[in-house]
Amino acid sequence: MxxxxxxxxxxxxxxxxxxxxxxxxxxxxxxxxxxxxxxxxxxxxxxxxxxxxxxxxxxxxxxxxxxxxxxxxxxxxxKSWRDLLLFVLSRLINQQDRSRAFEVGERHYDIGNDLFQEMLDPELVYSCAYWKKAKNLAEAQINKLDLICRKIKLKPGMKILDIGCGWGGFARYAAKRYGANVVGISVSKEQLSLATDLSKGLNIEYRLQDYRAVNESFDRIVSIGQMEHVGFKNYATYMKIAYRCLKEGGLFLLHTIGSNDTSRVGDAWIEKYIFPNSLLPSSAQLTKAAEKLFVLEDLQNFGSYYDQTLMAWYNNFEKSWKKLGSKYGERFYRMWKFYLLACAGAFRARKLQLWQFVFSKDMEGVYEGVR
Incomplete structure (x- = not known):
């Protein structure tokens, strides 16, 4: 046998x-x-x-x-037994409901700010960089932040909601370079603690808050690397909340990893060890959820840049391991290495994508896209 x-x-x-x-x-x-x-x-x-x-x-x-x-x-x-269990659970329960909303923050984003400070760029941007004309990771992340600001036609004094704000990289850039007033929400206590320290003196308010608890008006909304934690049962709710909170004539930019295939379950290893209750949406699921709410003004795919981003993160992680190793241990090292390199390989194979959707609400005139 x-x-x-x-x-x-x-x-x-x-x-x-x-x-x-x-x-x-x-x-x-x-x-x-x-x-x-x-x-x-x-x-x-x-x-x-x-x-x-x-x-x-x-x-x-x-x-x-x-x-x-x-x-x-x-x-x-x-299919393994865990794949089948995840499929059954996805049918029976909402694995990304309010009671589970903070689990990914506690189990992933709260691992340790020192780890992410060593691995990421200086602004701690934990999402795909935009490598067009960039010479290194720091430049590529600034390129991405500026691309987002230009896509949403950001102007001084505008009030922005940053859903899943992480360590505040986008919020700081939008406040410093474009004079925006930003509300950033996250489910990670550790992220917000460091983000607050890094953002002193800026017009930024950070909140430990689930997106479903937001109920106020904004000129612009951005969601950068948050949709992966929302779950297929909540896509329509997510879009409705964004619509409710966006002023007339406003723009909503959704930056998310996506799958070529529509699915109701994620990868079993990623679910268990890296991102609990996570699921990658398909483009069909997202556009369906936005129906009768938003106008889709622009869609850009630069998923091939995620391979390059992940390899840059991996190289930073490897270089800093001597500093981190005594705290995190050998099994964590192998787990984290597998996570970064497996994701890089999946993007290289074009199994996964990175999409930026720009949606508008009751906007008049022509939306001029930027790249």
Whole structure:
């Protein structure tokens, strides 16, 4: 039985051009023979856990994942028990309701500000950078922040709602460079603590608040890397709240990772170890949720830039590990490395996208898009 399982797993990976005995940098070196049964039984969850436990190595893990995703192994390998459980739960309960809204903040964004300060750019922007004409990560993130401000036609004195404001990178840029008044909301106490320290003297108000609790008017709304935590049962609610809070003639920019396929469940490993209660929307789900509310003025996809962004984050993480290692430990190191490189590989394979939607509410005239 064990030999049959091993042969099945080897054949599966071979179809993606990944060998267990080869010398290519993306080939796997197996350290524990239980790897095969674990992957056969638990799919992507078992694969990620096997790496965390040191059961295999890959010189270029990002390329391994790229090949695996490009070949569609997640569809060929069958469904694990956890995939099926997540599917059933998604049907029965709202996994992103108000009672669970703060869980992702506690389990991911509150991990430690020191980790993110070492990994991210100086403004702590934790979303895809815009690498057009940029020489490094810091420039690419400033490019992205300015692109957003130009897309929403930001002007001095405008009041902006920043849903999922993170460590305040966009809020500070909009306040400093465009003279905006910003309300930033987040479900992470640690994010807001540092954001407050970094934003002294600026017209920014930070709130520990779920988006469903907001009920006031804004000239502009931005949502940067927040939709991934909303869940398919709440997409329509999210859009209705944005519509309710946006003044007539206003613009709403939605920046989100997206999936090529409509789904009701996310990746089991990401769900368990990185982003609890997360789900990537499809473009069809988002435009459907916006129907009868907004006019879609502009849509841009620069998902290929996320590969470059993730690799920059990974390189920063690697360089700083000597400083961080004693606090976080070896298993965390392998988990975080798998997270960053697996995501880079998935974007490289164009399995995942990064979209910026610009929606308008009762706006007259022509919207002039910018790039």
């Amino acid at each position: 064990r030999n049959a399982i091993r042969k099945k797993v080897e054949t599966l990976f071979s179809s993606a051009g990944v060998s267990f005995v080869g010398n290519s940098p993306w080939d796997l070196k197996i350290k524990n023979d239980s790897f095969y049964e674990r992957v056969a039984a638990k799919g992507s969850l078992g694969f990620g856990e096997a790496y965390m436990d040191g059961w295999f190595e890959s010189e270029k893990l990002d390329q391994t994942i790229y090949k695996v995703v490009k070949a569609g192994l997640e569809r060929k390998g069958g």
